[in-house]
């Protein structure tokens with residue numbers, strides 16, 4: 001078989017020859033077009049040939065013309081296929097999907113070299129096909145995490161970062177404390193709904209921080225899921241068969257649905273939330289929120305109320321499904337590793353002497369932090385990682401990486417690197433607690449921490465919500481271990497154990513476990529009473 005560039009060159013030369021022949025005849029215009037096309041093909045293939053002979057080719061699965069490997073990348077559990085290829089082709093391999101080059105990385109040091117050390121040129125985002133102007137190239141200013149590396153991204157990231165860290169210090173610990181107590185109380189009433197209650201807690205916290213409107217949490221969760229669906233490979237077909245997106249609007253059902261069913265209503269709703277805050281400020285009844293921070297204190301970073309409403313709305317969406325993942329997976333890992341759940345409970349009992357843990361207890365609860373961190377490693381809820389895009393041609397270890405290549409830090413594989421995580425497929429919180437494991441770090445009052453962990457991203461685009469996540473997951477999981485015993489359920493008729501699968505989830509970019517059944521009961525009558533009391537106290541304090 002000839003290499004692909006040879007075949008292209010051959011076709012190019014034949015086309016030019018044929019075109020000259022036609023030109024000799026009477027079809028001069030068609031012939032000119034054909035000559036142009038043939039020349040382009042020729043030049044491209046010559047360039048490609050020059051590159052191939054100068055640089056070491058990047059390994060990867062054999063590519064079919066035009067489609068690449070789109071045909072055998074499953075829409076479900078795609079990270080498993082990416083990992084399979086990485087086991088076969090190595091920690092850095094190249095594949096392509098309908099002409100888009102995808103460089104898949106599964107070694108932390110390579111990701112560090114490219115996305116961190118060369119972050120200056122590796123911090124752009126790939127365009128999301130089924131959103132309009134996802135990168136904000138044309139100034140839509142709507143999707144902070146998806147924006148290209150441009151002025152809108154720089155100023156929104158700065159503003160959002162500041163808003164989150166300001167609220168960390170000031171009021172959000174109170175918000176978390178309140179919402180965790182509410183969630184624990186609700187769990188005593190609805191023990192079969194832990195997944196809903198945990199996700200709703202995350203959404204209520206975000207809606208309070210964004211607009212001081214926890215009551216809109218359910219709609220916020222639905223919106224987060226809709227947006228996620230829109231950008232995930234298993235979402236609209238236009239994310240895979242990308243040319244379909246370019247059909248004219250009037251015959252394009254995907255563009256119409258995106259505009260009329262998702263984008264415009266969400267935009268109107270978020271603007272309404274923002275205007276409600278304005279109204280409350282005017283009446284003197286507003287409480288702290290990110291929207292109020294913009295309206296009252298810091299308008300310097302953003303261009304307009306419209307931009308602020310989008311930025312705040314985006315933050316409200318960002319913290320729901322992301323944080324909901326580890327909260328739910330904590331239950332999954334604990335039910336399968338009851339010895340570790342027991343250890344968390346014993347640690348909390350010893351340190352907190354019967355009361356619910358608070359953030360101030362965190363330095364003295366390393367086992368709880370280790371179980372949370374190991375949960376995020378063992379079941380990362382963004383298993384494919386979030387893609388970056390390289391902005392200039394680059395050469396790495398003798399390999400040529402052309403501008404526009406998408407870079408995928410494949411977390412599912414990175415977090416299973418045996419050199420860093422021995423016995424990586426199994427759940428071992430002790431890897432963060434006992435000297436001798438590569439990931440052990442002291443002092444245990446500070447480590448383990450999820451800050452700096454790879455599932456929160458790389459370089460200039462790292463997650464700005466990791467601190468908030470750490471506190472929220474610590475409070476939520478600590479509260480459950482303090483208040484409840486968990487275990488498998490048994491079928492009433494057959495007596496058989498009902499399994500809680502560890503490997504069943506959706507396949508969106510951010511995943512969560514499929515609906516599971518589990519027994520979650522207060523640890524004792526006294527504990528149930530304590531949970532009720534705490535909640536009523538929190539409610540009373542809120543009313544005052």
Ligand code: HEM
Nearest residue numbers: 145318319322323386455456457458461462463464465469
């Ligand atoms: C378990 C929880 C979370 C996980 C696993 C997570 C993970 C990530 C990842 C992987 C990225 C992309 C990093 C990269 O491109 O290298 C990211 C970006 C981002 N995250 Fe998070 N995140 C979480 C929670 C949150 C929360 C609670 C917020 C906000 C309130 C948040 C706000 C953001 C924002 C605004 C970005 C975009 C940063 C940028 O593009 O410059 N995240 N997150």
